[in-house]
Amino acid sequence: MRSPNRPNPTGPRPAAPGLEARRRAADALDRVLRSGASMDEALQDAPALEPRDRALAFHILAVSLRRLGTLRTLLAGMLERGLPRSAPRLEAILLTGAAQILFMDVPDHAAVGLAVDLARSDRSTGGYAGLANAVLRRVAREGAARLADIDPLAVDTPDWLRRRWIDTYGADTAAAIAAIHAKEPALDISVKADPELWAERLSGEVLPTGTVRVLQAGPIRALPGFAEGAWWVQDAAAALPARLLGPVAGLRVADLCAAPGGKTAQLAAAGAQVTAIDRSGERLVRLKENLARLNLAATCVAADAATYQGGPFDAVLLDAPCTATGTLRRHPDIAWSKRPQDIATLAALQARLLDRALDLVRPGGLLVYSTCSLEREEGEDQIARLLSARPDAERVPIDAKDGAAVAAFTTPQGDLRTLPCDWMRGEPERSGLDGFFAARLRKRD
Numbered sequence: 101m102r103s104p105n106r107p108n109p110t111g112p113r114p115a116a117p118g119l120e121a122r123r124r125a126a127d128a129l130d131r132v133l134r135s136g137a138s139m140d141e142a143l144q145d146a147p148a149l150e151p152r153d154r155a156l157a158f159h160i161l162a163v164s165l166r167r168l169g170t171l172r173t174l175l176a177g178m179l180e181r182g183l184p185r186s187a188p189r190l191e192a193i194l195l196t197g198a199a200q201i202l203f204m205d206v207p208d209h210a211a212v213g214l215a216v217d218l219a220r221s222d223r224s225t226g227g228y229a230g231l232a233n234a235v236l237r238r239v240a241r242e243g244a245a246r247l248a249d250i251d252p253l254a255v256d257t258p259d260w261l262r263r264r265w266i267d268t269y270g271a272d273t274a275a276a277i278a279a280i281h282a283k284e285p286a287l288d289i290s291v292k293a294d295p296e297l298w299a300e301r302l303s304g305e306v307l308p309t310g311t312v313r314v315l316q317a318g319p320i321r322a323l324p325g326f327a328e329g330a331w332w333v334q335d336a337a338a339a340l341p342a343r344l345l346g347p348v349a350g351l352r353v354a355d356l357c358a359a360p361g362g363k364t365a366q367l368a369a370a371g372a373q374v375t376a377i378d379r380s381g382e383r384l385v386r387l388k389e390n391l392a393r394l395n396l397a398a399t400c401v402a403a404d405a406a407t408y409q410g411g412p413f414d415a416v417l418l419d420a421p422c423t424a425t426g427t428l429r430r431h432p433d434i435a436w437s438k439r440p441q442d443i444a445t446l447a448a449l450q451a452r453l454l455d456r457a458l459d460l461v462r463p464g465g466l467l468v469y470s471t472c473s474l475e476r477e478e479g480e481d482q483i484a485r486l487l488s489a490r491p492d493a494e495r496v497p498i499d500a501k502d503g504a505a506v507a508a509f510t511t512p513q514g515d516l517r518t519l520p521c522d523w524m525r526g527e528p529e530r531s532g533l534d535g536f537f538a539a540r541l542r543k544r545d
């Protein structure tokens with residue numbers, strides 16, 4: 101590994117090991133921050149990387165976004181003249197370098213050396229390689245101590261979200277949500293059968309709701325059981341809404357916003373005849389690939405669910421598009437890409453979808469509505485509106501019959517609400533789950 105002090109040799113040198121993963125992480129961070137791309141979008145267009153390098157690039161990107169406010173505060177205190185305007189990409193190199201030094205298991209000299217190589221290799225940042233070297237060496241020397249003066253809860257959540265969460269859930273819970281966001285979440289998977297066996301094979305544990313939680317995962321496709329389709333990736337909270345439909349074997353079930361198909365897979369694995377509908381043809385391709393790997397079947401339809409003509413169905417699941425503010429543990433980019441006004445736009449779409457979803461249920465059939473949002477407008481308020489507007493809908497409260505672990509998340513109204521800071525189980529890495537809302541309704545006969 102090159103030391104950051106070594107003189108720059110003339111002529112082309114072979115790329116240092118790990119440089120490509122760092123380049124990809126810095127490029128992706130730059131895209132997320134400057135053009136609002138999602139983490140997946142920012143990483144997917146790039147030419148193929150070795151799975152290990154891709155996993156590393158993803159990890160560096162996720163940590164940089166998770167601790168963005170902390171890293172920016174720290175760097176601002178070390179850049180006497182601020183960031184050079186002529187080299188905006190330098191910020192991404194410094195952020196990803198500092199993230200590796202402070203929050204990842206990367207030797208300081210490797211993180212500094214590779215960031216300097218990266219700066220040098222790009223025309224716009226080449227002139228600032230010395231600055232990158234000096235700043236990141238300072239981060240390595242002083243960063244950990246300076247972290248003590250930065251309140252991650254104040255800087256790593258955008259103001260508008262933090263204020264909303266304090267209003268809705270209270271200051272202590274908002275602080276607990278922000279604290280769990282600082283930690284990397286475990287890999288959660290849903291298994292087709294035999295969770296105990298897969299927990300053992302993957303050195304994981306079975307959670308009270310049946311999800312298997314794996315702490316040391318590495319590249320997902322290389323894990324036992326992936327290629328043979330024994331399981332799929334699904335957060336423990338995301339696995340709950342489909343279960344609220346109860347036994348579905350032999351029932352005709354519509355999954356209205358289905359892609360990439362986590363809930364479709366649950367319903368199909370439980371024996372339902374599933375019609376999986378999604379507006380995005382591209383995402384439906386992923387759903388079909390996922391079902392093929394899992395050897396599960398569903399009828400797939402590319403359509404706008406708000407105007408879809410079909411059914412009636414015995415049961416409908418509407419996992420509506422939302423701001424996804426409950427998923428910041430896994431998608432920290434959302435904190436920085438969503439805007440307050442997105443809530444009203446999505447809430448209007450959710451209301452239309454919910455009305456149509458109820459139309460598609462046969463009299464006496466069940467409808468489950470869910471979103472992975474912490475915002476009331478996308479959860480509790482939607483159901484209050486539907487129940488007051490539609491006399492043909494009644495709530496079927498979630499209770500102990502749904503299992504004690506699920507019933508633990510029930511609201512006073514009988515809906516389900518999980519928060520990222522729920523399920524604190526010792527170490528933060530073993531704790532938490534996505535923030536979800538779900539309600540179960542019956543269409544009156």
Ligand SMILES: C[S@@+](CC[C@H](N)C(=O)[O-])C[C@H]1O[C@@H](n2cnc3c(N)ncnc32)[C@H](O)[C@@H]1O
Nearest residue numbers: 357358359360361362363378379380404405419
């Ligand atoms: C939260 S994701 C669904 C996740 C999925 N249920 C799962 O468990 O894997 C929302 C999905 O809604 C789709 N969508 C958005 N608007 C839609 C509409 N009007 N009709 C149908 N699908 C829509 C998006 O393409 C996206 O795939």
